[in-house]
Amino acid sequence: MEKEDYQFEVTNLKISVKLPREVSLEFVDARCKLLYPIHRDIICKRGANKNILSVRYRNFSYVLFKRRSKRNREGIIPPQHCNITKISCKSDIRDAIGYLFVIVNQPPVWLNYTIDNYSCTANTNQLIDIVKLYINEPKIPCEYNGEKFPGLKIYCPKEISDRNLTSLVFKSGSVILVGGNNLDEYKEFFNWVLKIARKYPEL
Numbered sequence: 001m002e003k004e005d006y007q008f009e010v011t012n013l014k015i016s017v018k019l020p021r022e023v024s025l026e027f028v029d030a031r032c033k034l035l036y037p038i039h040r041d042i043i044c045k046r047g048a049n050k051n052i053l054s055v056r057y058r059n060f061s062y063v064l065f066k067r068r069s070k071r072n073r074e075g076i077i078p079p080q081h082c083n084i085t086k087i088s089c090k091s092d093i094r095d096a097i098g099y100l101f102v103i104v105n106q107p108p109v110w111l112n113y114t115i116d117n118y119s120c121t122a123n124t125n126q127l128i129d130i131v132k133l134y135i136n137e138p139k140i141p142c143e144y145n146g147e148k149f150p151g152l153k154i155y156c157p158k159e160i161s162d163r164n165l166t167s168l169v170f171k172s173g174s175v176i177l178v179g180g181n182n183l184d185e186y187k188e189f190f191n192w193v194l195k196i197a198r199k200y201p202e203l
Contacts, residue, residue: 005125008190010183012119013087017097017111018079022067023104025053031105042103055103060096061086062103083116115181122190124173127202133169137196151176154193161185167193171202 025046032044032055043056051066067080084096093113101108130152134144141155156165161180167189168176175193177186 006122006194008120008122008187010089010118011121012085013115014083014085014117015087015093015113016116017082017084017113019082019104020109021106022080025064025066028053028064028104031103057103058099059086060084060099062100117181118183118186120177120186122175124175124194124197126173126198128169128171128173128197129200129202130169130171133197133200140196156189160189160192165189169193169197
């Protein structure tokens with residue numbers, strides 16, 4: 001990052017964990033209803049896909065998947081999978097995992113986790129003429145439709161990351177970055193976007 005403060009920060013993490021013991025989605029659904037009179041912030045939702053259950057609890061969001069019955073190549077049935085989002089920083093991961101055990105009614109243990117995705121924000125520290133940028137940079141992979149969305153979507157070049165990193169650049173100078181799990185790549189991508197965007201100040 002350059003010396004100027006561009007307010008780069010992580011705003012959300014999505015992690016994946018494997019439950020040590022299988023739990024039925026029906027049980028979790030019933031448990032959420034049981035807990036609701038005491039824990040008013042617990043919200044449980046089951047949509048058309050009956051293999052997935054979504055739970056909101058203590059400001060974290062959980063997506064619990066029904067355990068697959070199909071065995072892998074080693075002849076083992078994989079553990080039950082859960083995604084956790086709305087984690088604002090790494091120090092909150094422990095709490096997010098701890099509350100998962102409250103939801104599934106299992107003794108808490110430490111779980112290994114995988115960070116699947118970061119959401120980050122930053123700022124160019126100037127107003128950006130995103131229309132002029134879009135028109136004058138035809139070689140940059142980007143999309144813009146001001147009637148549908150107020151931001152310019154810029155895609156990360158492959159020389160920075162093989163993942164589908166994407167930035168949303170707004171006229172205010174605010175930038176949202178999504179699509180990856182490597183913060184160094186995020187910062188390099190933001191610096192690349194920054195150099196382009198600051199060529200087009202809103203006059």
